[in-house]
Amino acid sequence: MSQTKSATKLRQVLADADKIIVCPGVHDGLTARVALSIGFDALYMTGAGTAASRLGQPDLGLTTVDDMVTNAGMIAGLNRDVPVIADADTGFGGPLMIARTTEKYILQGVAAFHIEDQVTTKRCGHLTGKELVDTNTFVARIRAAAAARARMESDIVIIARTDAPQSLGYEEAVTRLKIAVQAGADVAFLEGMRTKEQMRQIVRDMAPTPCFLNMVGGGVTPLVNSQEAKDMGYKIVISPMAGLTSVYLAMHESCQELKNTGEIKDRYTENGKVDGGVRDVFELCGLSKCVEFGKEVGGVSFVNGA
Structure with missing residues (x-):
């Protein structure tokens, strides 16, 4: 399928041991155009930025699947040679809805997306009071996305995100990510890490699965530059607030x-x-x-x- 071109390109970079994917966060066409003009090899469509720019609302689970997919598709369509990684929140429902969400992202030409284990009324990963679904529900989300990907014969990259460290602890977070990888996820995303040692540890614990790092200014995770992230072993690092903060x-x-x-x-x-x-x-x-x-x-x- 033509929609898989950018996903295939992203997979090639993920497989290259010498490369790291650095993505600025963009939330609309203008911020995406600016990032493209600078020459980034990939972009990240932020869910928080989508909520703020399209709805004028905070990142509290208020966006719908159509809000997110429409925005992601517009950004991906600006340059099909540059992969777009998009936030997909919780998948917006049960397994049937998550499969539908996956299909929508594929048809819009998105290269990768992440699904998390918060309840549907989710919130930004760097806020407090997050509520999580049980492990089986989370894994069913990943399995549904992987099944839809197979049905669509797509190469889209599925990123499993867990917010477990805050309420369930690090060990439970690792367990969830490992089971998610077995269910079809390609990349592991541990949100809300609070120390550099934990940032290094998750890469070791999840090897050989590539890991995803979220650098949020003013958030709970220590900020590192892309070289330090690469030295830690990360394959994808995003700065989701780049566009939103600048605007x-x-x-x-x-x-x-x-x-x-x-x-x-x-x-x-x-x-x-x-x-x-x-x-x-x-x-x-x-x-x-x-x-x-x-x-x-x-x-x-x-x-x-x-």
Whole structure:
């Protein structure tokens, strides 16, 4: 299937002992375009960012499968050569619904997604008070996703995430991840680690299964750079708040300026050009390519430019 192209590419990188996949968190088309322009080899669609950008709500399990799939598919469609790893929360229901969720992600061209063991009314992994389903329910989620993948003849990567350390302890978390791998998961994701030693230990305990590391600014897990993560043995490291935090800070600054002065002044580059003006944004989003395509196929909308 054509939808598996990016998933296959992701698997090839996972199999390369010398490489680590570093993903900035993106939550909409613009933040994805910025990350692509910088040259990242993969992107991460954040569930928290999707909730904040599409709903204006916190990450408390308020997004639906359609909110998440639509956003992930749009991001994946911007450049089919760059794999997109997406949050799939709890799978949005029982095994039948999880299979349907998996199919939707596959059809949208997503390369990988993670499913967790929180209850359906989940919350961000770096908040407190998380409630978990039992091990059998969690494993059934992974098994349902793997069955749907096989039925679709897809190569999509399934990432099993557990939030068990907070309430059930480290050993139970490892047990859950190992059973999830047996059920069809390809990558292990231990959320909410609090020490670097635990970050190293899970890689050792889950070997040879590749491990996934979540670097959240202001979260409970110690922050490390990508080289240190690689030295620890991780294969995928995400910075999910990269886009969301940047937008929050920049928008706050601009709105404060407009409120205080009545205007937002242009910023200039060293060459005296407006930096971040409207054409810069449109070009980032493919303005020239759209114009050229229109001309190539005989359209008349852009004969006088744009």
